[in-house]
């Protein structure tokens with residue numbers, strides 16, 4: 001529990017080398033020019049990172065969740081946008097591999113799933129709508145059967161990766177039965193008539209990730225485009241959130257560690273009033289708090305991942321892990337900027353980018369308030 005295996009450490013070293021040598025050098029430039037680098041995504045495919053959680057018979061390696069978390073940590077340390085795109089890329093490949101019918105696998109395995117695993121293509125997940133964020137059950141994007149097609153009308157917002165030129169399509173969560181409030185996952189390929197992708201949304205951070213609004217206007221796709229058992233789309237979405245919460249938390253744990261390393265090194269060499277600022281108790285307090293909270297975050301993350309890997313209930317721990325780590329990492333970036341002083345506020349200092357980027361983490365994949373609600377529910381407090 002307190003040590004990773006040799007194999008896990010080896011995977012972490014590979015990810016660290018990739019992050020340091022290939023991801024970190026261009027991260028500031030990508031942020032400044034608001035550019036997602038598809039070549040880096042391809043490299044993540046070549047290194048086998050994208051297929052780590054995928055079944056072997058679909059081209060994956062079925063590596064354990066902790067190993068994948070370690071990869072996300074290392075990439076998250078230097079580029080949160082890229083780290084998030086790594087797990088978001090599985091939005092289509094994973095359900096097709098695990099739930100797809102033989103016909104769906106024949107249709108998509110070679111044309112989309114394999115290219116995704118190689119890092120040559122990606123897909124996105126369309127859940128959120130202007131009037132349905134935390135409250136997913138209010139999703140109004142409607143899919144109606146018409147002969148052998150689904151006809152989709154509605155709008156999605158804040159969708160990551162939809163506008164990338166390698167994005168093959170969106171898995172849209174659609175209301176398919178308003179009476180019983182049933183929802184389904186329907187895949188809409190990029191370029192389908194009636195499916196329009198809005199311009200890039202302007203954001204506070206995560207500049208090198210692509211975020212869009214999506215519009216469906218009498219958009220028609222064949223019936224085969226529905227993934228998974230009929231009417232179970234929302235339930236699957238909610239279950240999927242719990243694993244995603246461990247993954248997003250891992251990226252933020254990495255970022256917090258990077259902030260601690262950078263701020264510690266700076267505090268030891270920056271002199272004020274004749275001494276390195278690391279000698280001052282108020283500065284030490286910020287660094288020791290960061291160190292302790294990172295340790296605590298790692299414990300809860302590993303516990304949540306362990307429960308998942310051993311098929312035990314893990315929703316409570318996954319929610320705690322997402323809540324604690326994202327809030328802790330937000331504080332860590334704040335403390336790092338503080339320790340760097342004016343330098344930390346300047347664009348050329350990486351912690352200034354980390355401070356902006358981390359802000360989305362307590363919102364996406366379920367806000368902090370929703371995690372607290374889940375923990376309260378799992379504690380049986382809604383008597």
Ligand SMILES: Cc1cc2nc3c(=O)[nH]c(=O)nc-3n(C[C@H](O)[C@H](O)[C@H](O)COP(=O)(O)OP(=O)(O)OC[C@H]3O[C@@H](n4cnc5c(N)ncnc54)[C@H](O)[C@@H]3O)c2cc1C
Pocket residue numbers: 124125126127128132133134135157158159160161206211360363364365366367368369370373
């Ligand atoms: C950078 C970024 C990328 C994203 N990428 C995607 C994506 O790829 N696909 C996708 O589908 N979505 C994506 N999202 C959307 C994200 O999942 C939603 O923003 C999130 O679920 C919150 O929904 P909302 O923004 O509508 O906020 P709301 O749900 O309107 O919440 C507003 C506030 O009310 C609080 N609140 C709501 N309900 C409760 C409650 N019951 N109890 C207490 N407080 C409550 C929230 O915590 C929050 O503070 C992305 C968001 C961001 C910022």
